[in-house]
Amino acid sequence: MKAFVILFFSIFILTTTHAQTLNVNKLDSLFDVLQNRGLASGSLSISINGKTTYQRAIGFTTICSTKKSMPDVNTKYRIGSVSKMFTAAMIFQLIDEKKLRLDEHLAAFFPQLPNAHKITIRQMLYHRSGLHDYTRNTNFPEWMDKPKTHEEMIKIIADKKPDFEPGAKADYSNTNYLLLSYIIEKLHKMSFEQVLKKNITRKTRLQNTYYGKPINIQNNEAASYKYANNTWKLQKETDVSIHCGAGSLVSTPGDLTLFIQNLFTGRIISRSGVDSMITLVDGYGMGLFPYDHKATKGYGHNGRIEEFYTAVRYYPETKLALCYVTNGILYPRTDILEGILKICFNEAYTIPFSKPVVLQPGDLEKYIGTYSTGNLPFKVVCKKQDEKLVFEAGGKLMAVEPVSANYFMNIETGSFFEFNTEKGELQIKETDNVYYLQKEK
Numbered sequence: 001m002k003a004f005v006i007l008f009f010s011i012f013i014l015t016t017t018h019a020q021t022l023n024v025n026k027l028d029s030l031f032d033v034l035q036n037r038g039l040a041s042g043s044l045s046i047s048i049n050g051k052t053t054y055q056r057a058i059g060f061t062t063i064c065s066t067k068k069s070m071p072d073v074n075t076k077y078r079i080g081s082v083s084k085m086f087t088a089a090m091i092f093q094l095i096d097e098k099k100l101r102l103d104e105h106l107a108a109f110f111p112q113l114p115n116a117h118k119i120t121i122r123q124m125l126y127h128r129s130g131l132h133d134y135t136r137n138t139n140f141p142e143w144m145d146k147p148k149t150h151e152e153m154i155k156i157i158a159d160k161k162p163d164f165e166p167g168a169k170a171d172y173s174n175t176n177y178l179l180l181s182y183i184i185e186k187l188h189k190m191s192f193e194q195v196l197k198k199n200i201t202r203k204t205r206l207q208n209t210y211y212g213k214p215i216n217i218q219n220n221e222a223a224s225y226k227y228a229n230n231t232w233k234l235q236k237e238t239d240v241s242i243h244c245g246a247g248s249l250v251s252t253p254g255d256l257t258l259f260i261q262n263l264f265t266g267r268i269i270s271r272s273g274v275d276s277m278i279t280l281v282d283g284y285g286m287g288l289f290p291y292d293h294k295a296t297k298g299y300g301h302n303g304r305i306e307e308f309y310t311a312v313r314y315y316p317e318t319k320l321a322l323c324y325v326t327n328g329i330l331y332p333r334t335d336i337l338e339g340i341l342k343i344c345f346n347e348a349y350t351i352p353f354s355k356p357v358v359l360q361p362g363d364l365e366k367y368i369g370t371y372s373t374g375n376l377p378f379k380v381v382c383k384k385q386d387e388k389l390v391f392e393a394g395g396k397l398m399a400v401e402p403v404s405a406n407y408f409m410n411i412e413t414g415s416f417f418e419f420n421t422e423k424g425e426l427q428i429k430e431t432d433n434v435y436y437l438q439k440e441k
Contacts, residue, residue, distance in 0.1 A: 042326030080303030088287020181245020
């Protein structure tokens with residue numbers, strides 16, 4: 001029995017150590033390739049058991065003429081909807097303090113809004129209110145860079161009919177978290193910015209997380225860029241005061257991994273509050289979404305504002321937290337995240353461009369054909385031309401070069417094409433968009 005116990009604990013210790021050993025060299029190899037080929041711009045932070053084990057920043061913060069300013073691990077980025085995690089946490093702080101209830105109605109705060117007497121705080125946290133998203137069908141792109149008062153935002157929301165009856169289904173709407181942040185201000189009798197400082201950033205020592213203002217390059221803040229026609233184009237800035245708790249915050253990957261670690265370890269809200277946040281209804285949590293990696297449960301949130309994209313993940317079983325933020329996408333963000341996770345979980349993963357792709361005569365034949373999907377208004381024809389693969393779509397021709405087996409790219413447009421020849425499938429990846437096409441027979 002004694003020998004069995006020793007053997008059991010030896011295996012347990014070895015297994016735990018293996019699970020928490022991060023292949024830093026492989027992460028460096030991935031980001032070296034992305035940096036050296038100019039394929040990505042952003043920052044990554046990984047922590048295990050609350051200890052930062054890896055940080056890396058590549059790309060640029062700004063581009064002026066031909067000069068690029070380099071980021072570091074303390075460069076700040078707009079984090080878009082990842083702000084909603086902070087808003088949800090501040091709502092649950094109010095619930096812990098008995099100042100608010102999940103079944104309280106919106107009418108207690110904004111009776112003038114549609115269905116306010118039916119909509120509960122719980123439904124807003126779960127995106128089940130039916131309130132129309134103020135960023136859709138409101139000419140948002142025309143006024144996104146102009147400040148709006150709370151009263152103006154309330155009117156924009158009130159003027160739109162609800163999309164569905166409260167509780168009928170889940171449908172992501174920024175309106176829910178904008179209003180939740182206004183409720184936080186009403187109950188605290190102070191601004192969202194002040195509550196954030198008092199209840200979260202000071203308490204958890206987040207040094208680089210704050211309510212956004214116009215981007216200040218001198219403060220080591222990054223601007224965002226969109227890649228098209230072989231160049232990076234600076235994007236128009238949103239006036240983040242419009243979004244408040246729905247998407248106003250600025251942060252770093254290091255701060256965001258610290259935040260989600262503190263959230264799950266009960267340093268921001270109660271354990272019951274965390275349990276409520278991760279209780280899923282139709283795939284939605286309250287301020288969190290499920291991001292399982294195979295059999296390992298994971299939670300987090302994505303964010304997008306302009307061309308900033310943020311992904312925060314936490315895996316309670318392994319106490320692994322990671323955050324990747326980008327201010328310019330060329331190599332698909334989904335591929336970068338997949339690579340990071342495979343490396344973190346010690347799974348087989350080949351660094352892109354690490355092995356030369358040698359195409360033999362006839363290798364391209366298996367890709368040739370017409371591919372279509374209901375999500376695109378045109379068909380994509382793949383054909384061979386001068387022993388190269390060429391795509392034709394919407395009357396335009398595009399030659400591609402191989403990245404790896406069954407994976408091709410056109411660097412000028414930032415388009416990537418991944419084949420599953422056994423299933424006759426084609427994925428087209430452009431920035432953060434992925435289209436799934438089927439080969440026609």
